[in-house]
Amino acid sequence: MYGEITRGILLPFLGTSLGAAMVFVLKKNISDHLQKILTGFAAGVMVAASFWSLLNPALESSASYGKLAFLPAAVGFLIGIFFLLFLDKVTPHMHMDKQCEGPESKLRSTTKLILAVTLHNIPEGMSVGVIYAGFLSGNVGITAAGALALSLGIAIQNFPEGAIVSMPLRGEGMPKWQTFLYGVLSGIVEPIAAVITLFAAGIVVPVMPYLLAFAAGAMIYVVVEELIPEMSEGKHTNVGTIAFAFGFVVMMILDVALG
Numbered sequence: 001m002y003g004e005i006t007r008g009i010l011l012p013f014l015g016t017s018l019g020a021a022m023v024f025v026l027k028k029n030i031s032d033h034l035q036k037i038l039t040g041f042a043a044g045v046m047v048a049a050s051f052w053s054l055l056n057p058a059l060e061s062s063a064s065y066g067k068l069a070f071l072p073a074a075v076g077f078l079i080g081i082f083f084l085l086f087l088d089k090v091t092p093h094m095h096m097d098k099q100c101e102g103p104e105s106k107l108r109s110t111t112k113l114i115l116a117v118t119l120h121n122i123p124e125g126m127s128v129g130v131i132y133a134g135f136l137s138g139n140v141g142i143t144a145a146g147a148l149a150l151s152l153g154i155a156i157q158n159f160p161e162g163a164i165v166s167m168p169l170r171g172e173g174m175p176k177w178q179t180f181l182y183g184v185l186s187g188i189v190e191p192i193a194a195v196i197t198l199f200a201a202g203i204v205v206p207v208m209p210y211l212l213a214f215a216a217g218a219m220i221y222v223v224v225e226e227l228i229p230e231m232s233e234g235k236h237t238n239v240g241t242i243a244f245a246f247g248f249v250v251m252m253i254l255d256v257a258l259g
Helices: 002-024 032-061 063-068 070-090 103-136 144-171 176-187 189-199 201-231 238-258
Strands: none
Touching: 002 103, 002 144, 002 176, 002 189, 032 063, 032 070, 032 103, 032 144, 032 201, 032 238, 063 070, 070 103, 070 201, 103 144, 103 176, 103 189, 103 201, 144 176, 144 238, 176 189, 189 201, 201 238
16 A cells, blocks of 8 residues: 555656656757647646546545535635645746846746746645545545546646756756756655655545645646646647647546546
């Protein structure tokens, strides 16, 4: 059991690391076409994971509330949205500033991007910790396979994020191994946040429906605020929409089939 949990906790970090490793494969930055595909697919995965892996178990676990069973999910979801909104207000935005000019300005922008991606990874790590805490507690609607599906979905979403961190640094002339290291470090907060959440299971379990919905709200915020604008910019936006559909279906299949 604990081996499965360890694998699940490390999967998102692996996704970020593989994305960061793109510096060893690509000579230049990721093309706009490929970035739209990756971003759209990641957005679809996260939307599906938010419902089937997080909101649905939150609703099932609060069934004893009767007609008010929606309340924990609704409250937790909105708190997750506003928490990420607050995080965006007090930290740098994830998008690169395309208007920046000069190497020093670009480097500052890239540094802000690394900080923003790292901070946005914390709620994702908490999501994994919450769902595994729910699984260990025997929470209704959460299975080991369902928890693994969520981890896998976040790992898929983290792949382009790892590349988004490492590739601009490489473009600024930084050595490949150093840019890869920065990309990896941006994702290390996820397993740390997951483990801390698991250790706090005694506190987490009583408010599990709220926390599951909180994680869903945080993920949906990232999709709406970050991923959808990225995949809708410029030309050929239809490839992002198609990738979104495939990502959604793949995650739905994983969650329903494994859960």
